[in-house]
Each structure stands twice: as structure tokens, then as C-alpha cells.
Amino acid sequence: MKDVQRRIREEARRLLSEGLVDVVIGFEKGTLPLHSTPVFIRDAADVDRLVWDSFCGNNLATYLPKMGDQRVAVVAKGCDSRAIVALIVEKQIAREKLTIIGVPCQRMIDPHKVVKAVEGEILEAEERDEEIVVRGEGFEKILRREDYLSRACETCAHRNPVLYDVLVGDEVEEDASSRYADVESFEAKPPDERWAYFERQVSRCIRCYACREACPMCYCEECFVDHTRPRWIWPGVHPSDIQIWHIVRAYHQTGRCVECGACERACPMEIPLLYLTKKLCQEVWELYGFEAGMSLEELPPLATFSPEDEEGFIR
């Protein structure tokens, strides 16, 4: 991983010093342990701030539609690259203004899981190969990296970048075997139990919209939730308003979600959100053979149709 970090820095230095890009978007060491935070590097002298570790969970494609006319280089894992492809297909960003530094992903850590694994506040975290060492006042604990992966990463089927200009690091072997396992086991429960789960989980929502802000595909200038005429959803935390918000936020990702888990990662209330969009991903895959962000040519499934589409459910 240190090698990947070195090569990201080299690439960023080259791009900035040769004037090929205006800004490099990557990760730097965060102010809190277990978090690397997005950083915008504009000067070649600053490239050593860039880091690469298992705390680089954010999807950096989220920033791209906001970058205007700037020439941008971005560090992209598998999911970031899929979001980039999807944003290009939806004409939100221009390929020619973008330099993609592709990184095959080792899969990211879920900080919440680590925090729950220890008693006391974690003040320092360090990564050593397949181990995470966490330290706090009077304790040190060594955790197996594998056991603390973020939920999106556990079932990830596309760890290698699908589109890049330069690839740093060696490609990893993909595994799609458990891709929709969580969706299938949820589906096996009785309907009332499924609804009760949804109701209970989203009841914690504080309507901060962090899920929307973190999502690379939620780029609408005006979200349906902010409309006042008509007012689709009332402000506040009334149960049905929250439920509609979560159903529609997820539904708007139909055929667009790249399964990065940014929504879930951003949620301060730790509401599971991925199980919603994952279902829609599975649905468009089974019905229309489509995966978001995998091809620059294919239109999103709800923007097109085939006369032969399934309609057994229509009376």
C-alpha cells in the first residue's frame, strides 16, 4: 500500500508540475483517527500530503460535477471510477477535462465497526499490512483488517477501476459471488418483518441529507425533498415523510447506483441504506442486464426501453 501511495504522489507531482491539471483530488491524513479525508492539491509542493490507506472510503467522484472548467485529476478506486463513468454517461462531467489515477482497491475499513470493537476512545490508528492497530489512553489493540471492512466493500464486485488514464498498483482478483447475498437474505423474511425493519431503521433519521451529499450520483440542483410547490415532503421528522424520503432517494438511484456505500458511510445515525439501493441494482441487472458505471456507451436503464421488456406484472 505504501507503494501505491508513493506512485499516487509521483503521478500527482508530474501532472501538477507539468501543468497538465489544475487540481488533484485525493486523500490526506484526517484530523480524526480511522478517517482519511478528501484533499484538493493545487501545488506540486504539496503532493506529499496525499495518502493511500484503508481509511479512504469517500467516493471522490462526488466533487467532479462541481469542478466547473478546471482540469482535474482524481484518485479513483473501483467504485469512484464507476461513478465517473456514470457521470460521463449522464453528461455531468467531460472526459477530456479529467485525468483518472486508477487504484485497484484493497477494500476499505468501516470506522464504526472498529470503534465498537474497543472500549475507550481511539486516539490513534495505524495500518500494518493486514492489521489495524488502534491505541487510546491505556490500551492498544490489534485488529484483523478483514473483519472490519465496510459493508459495501464486503460484497464489492468491481474493485479494479473500470476507466483510468494511469493505473497505480496491481489489479486485484474480482469476486462477485456474494454480491447480492444480503439482499437475498433480507428478501427471505416475511413482508411485515421487512417493513418493520425499514420503519425502525429510518425512524432514527434526522433529515441531515448527508446520504444525498455524499452520493456521487445525487447531483440534482434542486432535490424533490426541497421543493415547496408542490411540497412533496414536509420538513421535520414525521415517520411517513422520512419513509418517503428514503424510498425515493433510493429509487432515484435505480440503474445509477454504483454500490460504493457513500450514503451509508456518511450517515451519522448509522442507518443501513445500502440494502435499499442494492436491491435496485440487483433488479436492473436481472431485468435489463445493466450495471451502472461499467460502460460509456450504454444508457441508464430508465432512460431507455426495449419493446420486449418484462411486463408479466401488468394486467
Next chain:
Amino acid sequence: MNEKPSDWEPRVLAFMCNWCLYTKADQADIAKAQELSDVQVVKVPCSGRINPLFILKALEEGHDGVLVVGCHPGDCHYKEGNYLGRRKFATLKSFLEYLGIEEERVRFAWVSPAERGKFSGLVRELIADVKKLGPARKLTRSPAQKVKGER
């Protein structure tokens, strides 16, 4: 099974494409359906215009069943509106089921002016099935919870 108040009659909402049922005879069929129970009909220019949000709002505002009616494939006044709608309906339908909302409450149909009586038949069927289920309890906003200023 939900508890049924003794005076409960299902409330049903139908979203209907403006072009599938426009003759005098069709109007009579819609009127016939409206005699069955509390049936509201919302006309839209095309089934492709139906935003899944409309369906969710219908459930939230206390409708026990929702029927979405469009023209048969190939009959769309705008050529492809119903084809685009079909993909939205398919994905929304399975998503609502996945969430745990009873699948019988939201249904979709193609209707053409040649199919006389189909619309009222569909509404009759929906009402009968919803009666078995009882009043909608999921996603509904009870009157007591209405926000100040809301109609």
C-alpha cells in the same frame, strides 16, 4: 391482519392516461367504477408521466389501493411513453414489495378503448382484494399527524 373499523370502505386512487379511455362509453365505465367505493381518478397525459412519487404520496395520504392505467404497448399517443413507464413500474413494484408493502395494493394495467368494461372490472377487483387486506397501515400519515398548514 389489520384491524378493520366497522364503517371502513376502501379508498382507491387510479392514475389514468388521458388517451386510453376518452370516449363517451369509457366515461360511463369510469363513472360506474366510481360508484363502487371511494374511487378517485387522476388523469395524466401519459402513463410515462407517472412519477413513482405520485404512487407513494397516494399511499401516504391514506389510499388503500392504487391502480395505474396506461395504453397497451404500441398504442402510446407519444409513441414510447408507456414503454418508459413500464420500466419504472417494474422496478418500483418490486422495490415496494421488497420494502414490505403489500403487493396487492399497487397494481398496473394496460387498457384500450376497445376493452369495454375493463377499467371498472379492474377497480372492482382491486377493491375486493384491498377489502381482504384491510386498511393501509404502512406509509400512511394519520389525520392526527397532519402538519400545521397542510390541507
